[in-house]
Amino acid sequence: MEAIASDAFRRLPDGFRTLCEGVVIRVEDFPTADVVREMKLGSEFDILGLFQGVGLPFRSESAPMQMPNMVWLYRRPILDYWAEHEEALGTIITHVLVHEIGHHFGLSDEDMEAIEASVT
Template sequence: MTQTASLRAPGLAEIEALAHQAFAALPDAFRGRCDGLAIHVVDFPDDATLMEMDCETEFDLLGLFRGVGLAQSGEIATGQMPNAVWLYRRPILDYWAEHAETLGDLVTHVLVHEIGHHFGLSDDDMARIEAAADLD
């Protein structure tokens, strides 16, 4: 068997483990404002999400925050689903295959970016948080 024949793409559980590792490495102040946040990893966004986000293909979206952001009020109403970050494994792997960053760094970037939407953070704020996580 050749070396390339034995290679396989990381599965859902492996991406989920990277996401939880990335979340655990974030600064306490950042994680503390994410009480009850669920992290989901699926292969692709569903059709409704693709339409809502005006995606041309199922590979256009790496992640998505769903819920009530702190900038909107931060309070969860009765019956409302909990705040969640969705990471899309196949688009993440596709992006990873074409770029030089490690898979862990990419998962961290997507996770921080999506949680940042919950906080109303700027791109500069998100870059500082990613640098503080320093997973390497």
């Protein structure tokens, strides 16, 4: 899954990737119990990925130093989704990655769909 996500990231438009500098992409089996509780999820399978951090539109040079922005891809929920749908695993991972990175930029769903279409 890490290799597929890395390949999907490399295929993103150059300008998009440049603005992602410093964003850390991590793959974990499941979201933490804190994430499940804070997002009021029914189960740990109810989320495929998550952006945590301060998106570009909300950053300030005067703000104190913060943790790096993170994109989490949740392996087991993604694999379960893949098993129940006819999409290729790489397509699903790319979709989740673009969607979560889109939160970093404050993009609309339409913007994210256009970026995703340029990758596939």
